[in-house]
Amino acid sequence: MNACKSILEIPSFEVIGKRCLVKKFKPGEYLVCQGDTSSYLPLITKGVVRLDCAKNEKDVLIDYVVSGEACVVSFSHIQVKSKVIFTALALTEVEAFLLPVSDLIEIIKLYPDFSAFVLEQVSVNFYDALNRYVDLQTNDLEKRLQAYMEKYKNKLEINGLRLTHQQIASDLGVSREAVTRAFAKISTL
Template sequence: MKTSFLTQCFPSLEKELVTEIEHYSSIKKFEAKEYIVKEGQFIRSLPIVLDGSIRVYSTEDAMQFLLYYISSGASCIYSFAHTFNNEPAEFSAITEVKSTLMLLPLERVRLWLKKYPSFASIVLNDYQKHYTDLLHTTKQVICYNLEDRLIDYLKTKAEIEKSNLLGISHQEIADNLGTSREVITRVMKKLGKNQKVEQIGRKIKVL
């Protein structure tokens, strides 16, 4: 499974590197809403998502702030930021759906970054992608109103779950967007009147 995934998603990897990753990495399955890492923990591995999706967020004054999502074939750039230091994580990462991860031990990652140009290139490209994601998140917070941010959030969730019917509460949305449940409920009612979403029981349909 490891070799076929690596050669398909990262065809530029050297054969020797693929062999080393096959030997040193491990594969772990996670249920939905299961933590990969919690803020304050020390990171021991660089995760690559084989299947599923991960939500990465930070917390400030007991309020969550969505940073970005990680999908299949991507590593977590915040984990990479801790590759060369021994500081605890300043973020949390949790699975959105059932997910399978390949875990690369950080001591081997450090060696591969120096030894294999293809590996360094992949990590840098992933860094650029998540940097762009963070810029998008920042622009949303500064420039967009909450209605636009909420619609963008729901559309992203629908893409990840491959369904326009989302089993998500107003409180969970509020946590991810850094606001209160009451505010989300008001905005949802407005979106409902404008026929952009529909509340069906405890689920939200993106129209």
């Protein structure tokens, strides 16, 4: 799937940004905690954020959000007004424009370029989630690893985050040794 347009490229962002709370996060700080009420949509202008869901004492990767992207997983909580089922953790220095949920519908109506940005982000993320679900059901670890690397390697490295075998293993829900073996198997093909 192609990368989405950056929020920073949208003409209305300058106006929309004035309605946001701008906040900086250090590595290890949470933008959103599981169990919070969704009160804003994070628009990431700098850094890398890991989205995951803790279930049965295991963190499950949802996605990485990088500079220029919106944390669209937040949209899943806006209309249902439920507590969020994910965490958003800063992995690098992060700057986020926090768009209040109370302003979101009005902004979507007023700014078609922002509406198109949001729709594109939601569509791409939903498409990726469906593919990830199908991959889990049908592909072996080598294919899942290749798909993971295609999606995240450049995206994260460009934003200053280098993946380790341990991080990849955690994201894929397998052991570090299994990832190392899969990389070895892929390199011999």
